[in-house]
Amino acid sequence: MNISQEEAQASLSSVREVTSRTQRAIASAYANPLLILWGMLWIIAYTATHFYLAYAFHIFTTMAVVGGVGTAVIVWSLHSKAPIQEASSPKLGRRITMFWILLCVYIPIWLFLLAPFTGLQCNAFICTATMFAYIVMGLWFDNRFMIILGLALTAATLAGFYILRDIYCLWMAFVGGGALLGTGLYIRLRWR
Amino acid sequence: MAQLDNIIHQPVRLQIMSSLVSLDQNEHVNFTYLRKLLKLTDGNLGAHLSKLEQASYIKIEKTFVARKPQTFISATGKGRDAFAGHVAALKEIVEGSQTQIETNS
Numbered sequence: 001m002n003i004s005q006e007e008a009q010a011s012l013s014s015v016r017e018v019t020s021r022t023q024r025a026i027a028s029a030y031a032n033p034l035l036i037l038w039g040m041l042w043i044i045a046y047t048a049t050h051f052y053l054a055y056a057f058h059i060f061t062t063m064a065v066v067g068g069v070g071t072a073v074i075v076w077s078l079h080s081k082a083p084i085q086e087a088s089s090p091k092l093g094r095r096i097t098m099f100w101i102l103l104c105v106y107i108p109i110w111l112f113l114l115a116p117f118t119g120l121q122c123n124a125f126i127c128t129a130t131m132f133a134y135i136v137m138g139l140w141f142d143n144r145f146m147i148i149l150g151l152a153l154t155a156a157t158l159a160g161f162y163i164l165r166d167i168y169c170l171w172m173a174f175v176g177g178g179a180l181l182g183t184g185l186y187i188r189l190r191w192r
Numbered sequence: 193m194a195q196l197d198n199i200i201h202q203p204v205r206l207q208i209m210s211s212l213v214s215l216d217q218n219e220h221v222n223f224t225y226l227r228k229l230l231k232l233t234d235g236n237l238g239a240h241l242s243k244l245e246q247a248s249y250i251k252i253e254k255t256f257v258a259r260k261p262q263t264f265i266s267a268t269g270k271g272r273d274a275f276a277g278h279v280a281a282l283k284e285i286v287e288g289s290q291t292q293i294e295t296n297s
Contacts, residue, residue: 003196008285011206015279018210018230025229 024141024187032187033074039181041067046173053169056119096137103133120161120168127157127176134183145186153179194280199247201278204232204240209275212250212267220253220266241265249274 003011045063049056075097107129111122131150138146153176160171200209207230215221227237244250249271253264267275 003201003285005286005288008282011201011203012279012282012286014203014206015210015282018207019214022211022214022229025225 035184043177050169124161220264223263
């Protein structure tokens with residue numbers, strides 16, 4: 001039995017579509033609650049910093065602790081009821097988690113190497129590095145939304161850094177935090 | 193030259209295999225989750241899984257998770273090889289060559 005080129009092409013498209021859908025489903029199980037958590041924390045921390053600049057260190061330390069504990073709780077609770085299982089957690093989900101953990105380790109290393117810098121430079125560096133990771137995720141999952149989001153937020157960070165210095169924290173609260181929260185909600189609604 | 197596989201060629205079974213080979217070799221997926229992911233009914237998914245299991249392309253395991261019975265499905269090595277060969281054959285056809293479907297049922 002022969003099949004036409006059109007039928008073969010349609011089958012290959014189906015394979016690509018299902019493969020991508022499966023990988024996104026695995027990723028979304030872990031990614032969306034984490035993005036929502038960090039988006040909300042980002043908005044709160046930057047907004048608070050804008051109004052209480054003297055407490056910036058305390059605000060961001062609190063955010064890091066709450067975020068870290070929240071992340072651990074989410075990962076632990078999701079692992080126990082994951083629909084895709086092996087002896088340990090799904091490898092794709094684990095690779096994604098490892099990627100973000102490594103980024104969290106490398107950013108302080110880069111900052112140490114680049115010092116001295118101003119608070120604004122430090123913040124803009126962390127934001128653009130995180131957006132770079134978004135773009136990598138987008139390329140990994142062949143997801144245009146994450147690539148565009150990464151590029152747009154990089155541009156927004158640079159605009160805040162060079163043009164809107166007076167309201168930089170407020171700008172980043174709603175642009176950066178809003179993007180994280182928006183991505184989490186988008187994944188929750190569209191990738192499921 | 194790669195060979196088409198007429199068990200995998202059926203559209204629903206192609207989707208099932210595409211999803212299962214996306215997982216790592218030692219991972220398996222919950223039946224309910226796979227059904228939702230592929231937007232199939234219980235009966236439809238079950239029938240196609242039986243066909244794939246008969247060909248030894250997938251492994252179906254029934255187990256208990258938190259005292260609830262659950263069915264997990266994974267692709268076997270033979271299934272992964274057959275799927276890879278089928279996709280290679282499809283690519284050859286798209287690129288212009290003709291391939292015969294292997295009759296293996």
